[in-house]
Amino acid sequence: MDQAAMTRNQELQRQWYGAPLGELCRDLCTLFAVTQSGLAEILGVSPAMLSLVMRAQRARIANPDAAARLSAVLRLAHDVRAGTVPAATARETLATIRTSRTPGQDSLGTASLPPAPPHPAPAPAHGPAQGPDPDAQFALRLRDLLNSRAGAAEILAAAALLEPDHPGLADILRTCGAGRTDEAVNLVRRLGAGRDAGARRTGP
Incomplete structure (x- = not known):
């Protein structure tokens, strides 16, 4: 494959996942202390296939199913780094992801994710935790609603x-x-802050 095609694949990966999959998968291996072959086993693909994607040859x-597992592992990594999922439970969650199936999803695997153990939503940045963060909950519900109707490629096209x-x-x-997830929560917070400011200006 020529360099132009690989560069184009990397750009698509940035749009879909936020960064090239080579970088993301190496980070996953480090975070979860697994080899590249171990990550491939969790995703349910051959090491050769994962290598092709990481090198942007695909x-x-x-x-x-494998694409959905990748999305689930990326989300788990974000939650572990954010502290909303304890690192000690990550292995158990990875085992759940490994056996999950998501029939009928698109090849980005973003329409749904396997169930994860319950965990508290991130605490609001402006003060101590007072129960679930409504902005995070709303962002997650909105994402799940959108992903239940279309895959990432279709959403980006729309x-x-x-x-x-x-x-x-x-x-x-x-x-x-x-x-x-963090970008979605931040956007919901910004929009909510703008709405609240407008309400204050027009209120009694």
């Missing part, structure tokens, strides 16, 4: 169509439907 994993006339809606689609 843009994505074609098997929908956002591109909306961008010229409705950039705000396009941003919501891209971020909440195909972006990282």
Whole structure:
């Protein structure tokens, strides 16, 4: 494969996952203390296939179950780093992901994720925890709703169509439907802060 095609695949991976899969998968191996072959086993693909994706000779994993597991492992990694999932339970969650199946999903595997053990939502940044974070809960519900209706590629395509006339809606689609969890939560918080400020200006 020529360099131009590999560069194009890396750019697609950035759009879908936030970074090239070579970087992300190496980070996953370090975080969870597994080899590349071990990560491939968790995802349910051959080490050779995972290597092709990491080298950007393939843009994505074609098997929908394996692609969904990759999305689940990436989300677990984010939650472990954020402290919302204890690192001690990560192995158990990885075992659950390894045996999960998501029939009918697209080849990005983003339409649904396997169930994870219950854990508290991130605490609001402006003070001590007072129960579940409503912004995080809303962002997760919105993402699950969008992902239940379309895959990441379709969501990104819809956002591109909306961008010229409705950039705000396009941003919501891209971020909440195909972006990282922290980006979606931050966007919900920004939009909520703007709504609250407008209400204060027009209130009694």
